[in-house]
Amino acid sequence: MRETSTSPGAASDEMALVDKPYRDARGDPTASSTAPMSSIRASSGTLRGLSESPVPQGLNTINRTLSASRSEKVRTNGLSKIVKRSQICGARVPNVRNVHREKVSHYTHAMATTASERKLLIGGDWVETGEWLEVRSPYDRSLIGRVAKAGAGETRRALDAAEAAMRDPMLAHERAAILDRVAALLAERSDEAARTISAEAGKPMKAARVEATRAVSTYTMAAVEARRLAGDAVPMDASPAGVGKLAFTLRVPIGIVAAISPFNFPLNLVAHKIAPALAAGCSVVLKPASQTPLSALLLAELETEAGLPPGWLNIVCGPAGEIGDVLVEDERVKLITFTGSSSVGWRLRERAARKRVNLELGNATPVIVAADADLEDAASRLAANAFSFAGQSCISVQRIYVERGAYESFLERYLPRVEALEVGDPADEGTDVGPLIAESERDRVLSWIDDATSRGARVLSGGELDGELLRPTVIADAPRDAKVSSEEVFGPLCTVTPYDTLDEAIALANSTRYGLQAGIFTSDVKSALRAARELEFGGVTVNEAPTFRADQMPYGGVKDSGNTREGPAYAVREMTDERLVVLQL
Ligand code: NAP
Numbered sequence: 001m002r003e004t005s006t007s008p009g010a011a012s013d014e015m016a017l018v019d020k021p022y023r024d025a026r027g028d029p030t031a032s033s034t035a036p037m038s039s040i041r042a043s044s045g046t047l048r049g050l051s052e053s054p055v056p057q058g059l060n061t062i063n064r065t066l067s068a069s070r071s072e073k074v075r076t077n078g079l080s081k082i083v084k085r086s087q088i089c090g091a092r093v094p095n096v097r098n099v100h101r102e103k104v105s106h107y108t109h110a111m112a113t114t115a116s117e118r119k120l121l122i123g124g125d126w127v128e129t130g131e132w133l134e135v136r137s138p139y140d141r142s143l144i145g146r147v148a149k150a151g152a153g154e155t156r157r158a159l160d161a162a163e164a165a166m167r168d169p170m171l172a173h174e175r176a177a178i179l180d181r182v183a184a185l186l187a188e189r190s191d192e193a194a195r196t197i198s199a200e201a202g203k204p205m206k207a208a209r210v211e212a213t214r215a216v217s218t219y220t221m222a223a224v225e226a227r228r229l230a231g232d233a234v235p236m237d238a239s240p241a242g243v244g245k246l247a248f249t250l251r252v253p254i255g256i257v258a259a260i261s262p263f264n265f266p267l268n269l270v271a272h273k274i275a276p277a278l279a280a281g282c283s284v285v286l287k288p289a290s291q292t293p294l295s296a297l298l299l300a301e302l303e304t305e306a307g308l309p310p311g312w313l314n315i316v317c318g319p320a321g322e323i324g325d326v327l328v329e330d331e332r333v334k335l336i337t338f339t340g341s342s343s344v345g346w347r348l349r350e351r352a353a354r355k356r357v358n359l360e361l362g363n364a365t366p367v368i369v370a371a372d373a374d375l376e377d378a379a380s381r382l383a384a385n386a387f388s389f390a391g392q393s394c395i396s397v398q399r400i401y402v403e404r405g406a407y408e409s410f411l412e413r414y415l416p417r418v419e420a421l422e423v424g425d426p427a428d429e430g431t432d433v434g435p436l437i438a439e440s441e442r443d444r445v446l447s448w449i450d451d452a453t454s455r456g457a458r459v460l461s462g463g464e465l466d467g468e469l470l471r472p473t474v475i476a477d478a479p480r481d482a483k484v485s486s487e488e489v490f491g492p493l494c495t496v497t498p499y500d501t502l503d504e505a506i507a508l509a510n511s512t513r514y515g516l517q518a519g520i521f522t523s524d525v526k527s528a529l530r531a532a533r534e535l536e537f538g539g540v541t542v543n544e545a546p547t548f549r550a551d552q553m554p555y556g557g558v559k560d561s562g563n564t565r566e567g568p569a570y571a572v573r574e575m576t577d578e579r580l581v582v583l584q585l
Contacts, residue, residue, distance in 0.1 A: 116145040118297045120154060120317065123161030124310025129154060133317055135294055138202030138435045139426055145200070147293045150316035155285065155326040158314035162256045162283035163332055165311030169253075172226050175278050179223035181306035182275070182299075187216045193298060195427075197267050200292045204431040207389050215268040215299075218551045222275035222568040229279065229572060234580070246583045251576040253281035254356065255334030258327040260320075260348075262340040263437055264392045266292035269360075270299055272551070273337050274313055276571035278303075282335075285314045285327065289340075291437060293317040328352045335575060342488075342514075342560045349563075358564035358574055360556055362488040363516035365546050366399040366509035368531060370502070371406035373521035375413055377543070383417035385545035386494040387433050387472040394561075395517045395547045398489055401505045404498040411496065415461050418474055423466045433492055435469055442470050445491035449473060452482040460496070486512050502527055506534045515559035519546035538565070 119126040131149040136142065150158075170178075186193060190212045198208040231249030236242030259273035270288060277284045288296035293315075300315050316323055327333055328351050336352055338345050339360040349357040369378050386397035402410045426434035436442040449463050452475055462473030473493040478485045484495055499505040509518050519541040520531040528542040538557040541548050549555055556565040564574055 116294060116297075117147075118145060118294060119148045120150050120158075121297070121300045121304070121313060121315045122154060122158045123164070123314065124304070127154065133290060133293070135200050135291070137199060138291070138437050145294050147297065147317045150318040150323060152322050152326050154318070155287075155316050155323045156330070158285045158316050159256060159326070159330055159332050161311035161314050162285050163311075165283040165309065166253070166256065166281075168309075169281055170309070170312075172229060172281075175281060176223045176226035178303070178306045178308050179219050179226060179275055179278060182302050183216050183219035183223065185302045185305060186212070186219060186299075189298075189302070190216070193267055193295065196295050196298055197292075198426050200294050201263055201266055201389075202426045202435045202437065203264075203389050204426045204434045205429050206432070208426075211265055211268045214551050215271040218268060218271040218568065219275050221552045222271075222279040222572075225276065225568045225572045226279035229281075229576070231578060236582075244585055246585055248581055250579045250581060251280075251573075252579050254575050254577050255282065256332050257282045257284045257575060258333045258336045259284055259286040260324065260327070260336065260338045260340065261286065261288050261296065263289035263291040264389065264394070266295035267299065268551070269339050270296045272566050272568075272571065273339075274299065274303070276566075276568045277337075277575055278308070278312065279568060280572045280575035282575050283312045283314075285316065285333070287316055287318075287320070287323045287327070290317065290320065324348065328355075337564075337571070337574075339566075345562070346560070356574070358571075359562040360564065360566055361394070361516070361560065361562045362490070363394050363514045363557065363561050364398050364486065364488045364512045365395050365517060365519075366401065366512075367397055367519040367546055368499075368502070368505045368509060368521070369400060369402045369406065369410055370520065370522035370524065370527055371403040372523045372527075373406070373543070374523065375406060375410050378521040379410060379413035379417055381545045382494075383414060383421070384432075385547035387418065387421055387492045388547070390433050390436050390470070391492040391494075392437065392490055393547060394488075395549065396490070397519075397545055397547055398494050399485065399509070400494055400496045401499045401508050402496060403505070404500055407496075407498040411460070414496070415474060418461050418472050421472050423469050423471055433469070433472055436491055439468075441491065442468075445470060445473075445489060445493060448483045448487075448489065448491075449475065449493065452478045452484045455479050455482055457482065457484070457495075462492070480508075480511065488514065502530065506531060510534075510536050513560040514557065516557035516561040517541065517546040517549075519544060538562070 119128050127148060129148045129150060132146040133149045134146055135144045137144055190209070193212040193215070194205060194208040197203050197211055198205050203211070229251050231251050234247035234249065236245045236247045257273070257277045259277070261270045261273060266288065270286065274284050274286060286296060296315060300313055303313050327336060328348065333355060335356040335358065336348060337358045338348055342361040345359040345361045349359060367382060369375070382397050382400060388396070421432040422430050423433045424431045436445065449459065453459060457478040458476045460474040460476050462471035464471055470492055475484060475493065475495045478495045478497070480486065484493060497508065499508060515537045517539040518535045518537040520528055521543055522528050532540045532542065536558060538561065539546070539553070539555065552567055552569065554565040554567050554570045556562050
């Protein structure tokens with residue numbers, strides 16, 4: 001791999017032609033990876049563990065921040081009062097984690113987080129720009145790494161490289177072999193991948209390990225799709241017009257794919273874009289989320305190690321508006337695959353009217369628990385799936401509708417399980433619930449709790465901080481039009497609501513603008529099938545939390561939740577055009 005650099009300043013001001021209402025709606029739009037939380041200070045402003053000269057590639061192990069011991073946590077029981085915002089945002093409790101870090105700052109491999117300095121991948125070169133984006137831990141704001149910052153110039157260069165790559169197409173067996181090799185390399189480096197995810201996204205290690213394993217599966221499935229990508233035979237003699245002709249379709253790559261990914265699954269959702277694109281024979285320009293570019297760049301390293309020729313994968317990190325504008329406006333981009341918030345996604349689609357724009361967006365995930373369900377099983381699955389990664393999954397359980405006759409029994413089983421979840425340092429293998437991605441997001445969720453309680457809702461559990469972290473929160477009696485009932489919370493919060501008839505439960509589940517996944521727990525097959533038919537969602541789970549996803553599934557939403565299906569078999573179809581061939585015999 002060659003190393004090059006471009007002039008500083010290429011990444012200019014962030015002029016968002018598409019702005020970010022999602023952040024506006026949820027909190028401080030200025031909060032970003034380059035604007036650390038003022039109230040939670042990193043131990044140092046420098047990149048710990050890195051030498052002065054840029055390290056080419058690979059992750060550098062550094063001294064690690066050790067978390068506060070569990071005994072230092074303030075534990076509270078359910079039915080406690082919400083801590084007022086003035087208490088949260090004003091005088092803070094001292095951050096014991098920082099004090100502890102200074103005392104116990106020694107090298108431990110097993111507990112090491114990683115810091116890295118990474119360049120952009122453009123046309124097979126690792127490129128420096130003279131400007132850097134800092135990646136900070138959402139947990140304690142310590143510096144995780146630095147990434148070369150791209151702007152419009154680098155994005156155009158990336159498109160040039162992607163265009164050049166596609167002039168020399170790779171055969172299906174070559175593409176499949178590379179994908180298989182990436183899967184193998186990723187499996188070998190699964191622990192490192194999980195630590196990278198955990199460090200930059202603040203995702204608890206348990207969940208980060210699952211994500212790393214799933215990314216291996218995504219590459220494996222994409223390799224299968226590369227091998228079986230084919231068109232269809234057309235039955236020409238089925239009409240008089242076709243008699244004497246033979247016809248079939250070819251699946252041809254659509255062209256350059258621009259991929260934009262969110263922070264919450266920084267490895268596997270990148271894999272869900274770049275692996276099918278390669279399977280389809282498309283080159284890619286990827287813009288990962290600014291908070292979490294390191295996992296994407298790790299994947300890029302593995303793809304090049306697996307033998308990917310230059311230009312097939314290009315990664316640019318930097319201001320979303322500036323990079324997004326180039327990707328929207330450049331005619332060489334034939335498809336934009338976007339995963340993120342609904343507001344940003346739909347506006348991108350409006351602006352890129354002549355491109356295929358595939359959107360995987362948010363949800364306000366509902367689940368119905370019928371009185372005939374196995375309540376133990378439902379309580380156990382829903383407690384885990386409402387709060388994993390602090391609710392920052394697009395299909396995190398948010399609205400639980402319980403048949404009235406089983407409401408109290410369900411809560412008796414559900415609330416103790418929620419309260420047993422471990423809240424803490426995401427690097428700790430025992431942690432279930434870690435931080436939200438930014439302090440502004442945490443404060444937004446707190447304000448939504450305040451909004452609901454001021455209108456009659458009751459907090460059954462949580463609703464307060466544990467140190468700096470928001471405890472898993474269960475809310476009853478939330479009004480239907482409260483934000484916690486009608487918008488995507490994207491935090492560790494769910495509502496519980498009794499219902500009387502299945503009609504009513506389905507209507508409540510369908511009552512938001514979202515439609516990604518929903519679920520029902522019942523032992524009655526008729527109720528299950530009725531819910532499957534009548535829930536207006538891209539996917540319906542029965543006796544499983546709607547947070548469930550396996551990577552070969554067709555996954556995507558209806559209504560405001562999106563317009564496409566991911567999963568390699570489905571994404572490959574989106575990333576190819578069908579070309580008809582007619583032969584006169
Ligand atoms: P986001 O704020 O919409 O950002 C997603 C990506 O879009 C990031 O890379 C972001 O870059 C980029 N972006 C922002 N503004 C842009 C613009 N004007 N032009 C081009 N790109 C732009 O979403 P997020 O907070 O990262 O992710 C959370 C959301 O994603 C939630 O709503 C969640 O439900 C949804 N999600 C959906 C799925 C699914 O499969 N349906 C999966 C995961 C997440 P910066 O980071 O640089 O701002």
